[in-house]
Amino acid sequence: MTITQIRAFTLAATLGSFTAAAEYMGLTQPTVSELVKKIEDAYSITLFVRGGRRLVLTTAGQTLLPWAKRLLDAELGADSALTALNTGEGGTVSFGILQNASYYFLSDLATVFHKSYPNVRVRLVGQNSFEVADAVRNGELEAGLLCLPIPADGLQILPLMRHEIVWASANPERCEKAMAITDIPKEPLILYDAHHGWNDPTRHQLAQLAQLHGVTLEPKMEVESVDAAVSLVASGLGDTIVPKAVAQSETFPSQVYTTRLEEPIYDTFALVQRSNWELSPMASHLADLAVKMLTSNDAGLGEVLHSRMKSPMAAAEA
Known part of the structure; x- marks a missing residue:
């Protein structure tokens, strides 16, 4: 059965005739009659007693009617929900956001x-960026902002901007010059995003760089947040690594010094x-x-790679 047949x-059952139903639907009377007959033929049943001035439901018709009304109510509800979402009058929007959103x-x-x-x-x-990517890929989120690199399968990725990652230490001598990857193991290493470990995009880049130089990085402490x-x-x-935005925030401790990495790595937002x-x-x-707030308020902390084209709705409101 199709929705048109059900309608x-x-x-016909509510108005009492195929002619009245046809007028309501903007169709011809034979067309409406044929739509109903297709249901009857499909199930080898009769839905109406024909011949009188008004259609009368058979037992099969009486059985179908409440279910038909439920289907039409569901169609109307779905249409109303989607219309509300399109117009901003209702619905839910799910969006993935960076863990350290306040810094950006x-x-x-x-x-x-x-x-x-x-x-x-x-x-x-x-x-974490890996979780955002999985949630978008699986349909749990419509879209999201994250850091690259991440597995790209099933995703459309638009790089937006990048922030340099800097070295942070309470020892000023460690920050007198750019930090070489081979010098990192000379002090205890503290890293954040303990849950995802070296799969975290920023830590992954650091591990790759260390591998190229034959260096093994073993953190002394791992915590979940950059603030910790x-x-x-x-x-x-x-010592640790932090995004430049974190290092230049008002809450960054004055007793912690920073320097660039000799071979830079970046948080690339997408x-x-x-x-x-x-x-x-x-x-x-x-x-x-989200893209506008990320790229417009950056105050020179990062390098903008792409400004997303406005959606038709946003362009109309601008």
Whole structure:
């Protein structure tokens, strides 16, 4: 059965004739009659007693009618939900966000979006880049911001900008010149993102660089957040790597010094969505807003690689 067949049957049963149902649907009477007959033929049943001035439901027709109404209600509900999501009058948008969003001017993303679309529910999920990539790939999130590199299968990736990673130490002598990868093991190493370890994009780059130089890096301490790592460094327990944005933030400890890596590595931020998948209008608007906040407020801390084209909705509102 098709929705059109169900609609023809329901209207004929409700209005009492194929002619009335045809007028309501904008079809001819024979067309509506044929739509109903296709259901009858498919199940070898009769839905109406024909011949009188008004159609009368058979037992089979009475059995089908409540289910037909449920199907049409579901269709109407689905249509209303999607229309609301397209117009900003309802629905939910799910978006992956960088774990350290506050360092990248994204703390107010939900607030700014909510001011424009107060009736849209927003799920901003802060995760490691690998988790964001998996969630987008699996359809749990519509899109997200993350750091490269990540496995690219099933994803459309748009690099946006990059921030240099710097060395951080409470020992000023360690920061008098650029840090060589071969000199890193001379002090205890503290690293963040303990859960994902060397799979974390930033740590992965550091490990690759060390491997090229025949150096083995074994962290003395591993913690989950960059703030925790910096706090341990400030206590003199070891050195770490941090994004430049973190090092230049107002909360960065004054007793922690920084220097560049002799061979630079970068956090490269990218917008990801599923391959061959068009974002919903609200998700596209949220993505545009996130990219704008990330790249416009950077104040020279990073290098912009690409500014995402505005979605038709965002362009119309500009």
